[in-house]
Amino acid sequence: MNNAVVWKASVLHFLEDPDSAPASDAYEYFEDGALLVVDGHVLLCGAAQDIMKDLPPGCEVRELPGRLIVPGFIDTHVHYPQLEVLAGCGVQLLDWLNQYTFPAERRFSDREYADEIAGFFLDQSLSHGTTTSLVFGTVDPTSVDAFFAAAQQRNLRMIAGKVLMDRHAPDYLLDTAEGSYEDCKALIQRWHGKDRLAYAVTPRFAPTSTPEQLQVAGRLLEEHEGLYLHTHLSENPKEIEWVQELFPSSKNYLDVYDQHGLLGPRSIFAHSIHLCDQSWERMGASGSSIAFCPGSNLFLGSGLFNLGKAKSCGIPTGLGSDVGGGTDLCLLHSMKSAYQVSQLREETISPLQAFYLATLGGARALHLSDRIGSFRPGNEADFVVLNPEATPMLRFRSGKTKTLEELLGVLMVMGDDRVIESTVIMGQEAFRRD
Ligand code: GUN
Ligand code: ZN
Numbered sequence: 001m002n003n004a005v006v007w008k009a010s011v012l013h014f015l016e017d018p019d020s021a022p023a024s025d026a027y028e029y030f031e032d033g034a035l036l037v038v039d040g041h042v043l044l045c046g047a048a049q050d051i052m053k054d055l056p057p058g059c060e061v062r063e064l065p066g067r068l069i070v071p072g073f074i075d076t077h078v079h080y081p082q083l084e085v086l087a088g089c090g091v092q093l094l095d096w097l098n099q100y101t102f103p104a105e106r107r108f109s110d111r112e113y114a115d116e117i118a119g120f121f122l123d124q125s126l127s128h129g130t131t132t133s134l135v136f137g138t139v140d141p142t143s144v145d146a147f148f149a150a151a152q153q154r155n156l157r158m159i160a161g162k163v164l165m166d167r168h169a170p171d172y173l174l175d176t177a178e179g180s181y182e183d184c185k186a187l188i189q190r191w192h193g194k195d196r197l198a199y200a201v202t203p204r205f206a207p208t209s210t211p212e213q214l215q216v217a218g219r220l221l222e223e224h225e226g227l228y229l230h231t232h233l234s235e236n237p238k239e240i241e242w243v244q245e246l247f248p249s250s251k252n253y254l255d256v257y258d259q260h261g262l263l264g265p266r267s268i269f270a271h272s273i274h275l276c277d278q279s280w281e282r283m284g285a286s287g288s289s290i291a292f293c294p295g296s297n298l299f300l301g302s303g304l305f306n307l308g309k310a311k312s313c314g315i316p317t318g319l320g321s322d323v324g325g326g327t328d329l330c331l332l333h334s335m336k337s338a339y340q341v342s343q344l345r346e347e348t349i350s351p352l353q354a355f356y357l358a359t360l361g362g363a364r365a366l367h368l369s370d371r372i373g374s375f376r377p378g379n380e381a382d383f384v385v386l387n388p389e390a391t392p393m394l395r396f397r398s399g400k401t402k403t404l405e406e407l408l409g410v411l412m413v414m415g416d417d418r419v420i421e422s423t424v425i426m427g428q429e430a431f432r433r434d
Contacts, residue, residue, distance in 0.1 A: 188354050206246065
């Protein structure tokens, strides 16, 4: 049995969106705090002086002076097979797919290779403080078997799926509508709901699926409880024009997915940058979520996501690294990019908002806030220990901060994976920086 451990450090977590609730309701911050974990779940989170008064018998005490504990980061959109196309410079989305991405995704029909990269991806995610991700595989089911096996071995809460793609890609990456139905069914049976894993039906984006295949996606969602739908939407102007040519009877890009029954509370649309008012409203009414991928949007020159509009439409929104369109797995960097995007839009977000998006915001977007994303009693104890003095510059700058908000600003603007001192999964240390 994984008995009781109390982690003593500063502790921060969110209970609400800090943009829509007063600070006292939005987050809890205990400068001298403690997080009591029993059997892999949060029992209590609070001021150390309260928690230490009444510890369970035999409780181990871990003292972490000067450290800040926050819930594990949640990456709501990432492609594990794209690690090897990171930093592919010089092009925007459609050329980037053809030049870099499609050739790289070919290798994932080789199980040994897929195992190696899946393990590397998850270990790197942990070392960057990310504990849950919504993940694209490739078109080959082998890529997803390898990914789920690696996630299960590490006891991680992960969501993934095989890409559906039956046109407009190289032959070696194409499936068929019927074949993809059978492949997905088999993967769902093998993995969905096993341990901490869940399956996402994953049409790559509208241009690479025939209407018949999008229908298959809708059928899978109808036939199985609790599946996710994960795809791209309105990322790049040329992509949007292409979708209009391919689906002339659709009112807009989102409508292509809507016509096939793909919207709903477990549907996550990556990017969603260039949306008309009708799409914003429909997205909100359907309960669908958005993965805001600011690092990728800046790197691929896709555009500036309108977070304020998403919020005003009540659309749950999390952060996505979108590796390899994004440049790294570090959600601290995604927070910084989100801040930069918000500055360019003249709608500056606060560091509190950025940390909310990377934790509870992501959990809400993935429909998982009853399990992860905050330290509510009973939640799974996935968290990270941050070291605000990880480098000489950070030590110097964080030493001058006077408020929590200032410290969070320093961590997101100046921080990187060196700030992640350890990552804890279900109460067990899964990564420690030496
Ligand atoms: N749209 C379709 N496929 C992709 C992909 O792999 N990455 C990004 N960023 N956008 C896409
Ligand atoms: Zn993507």
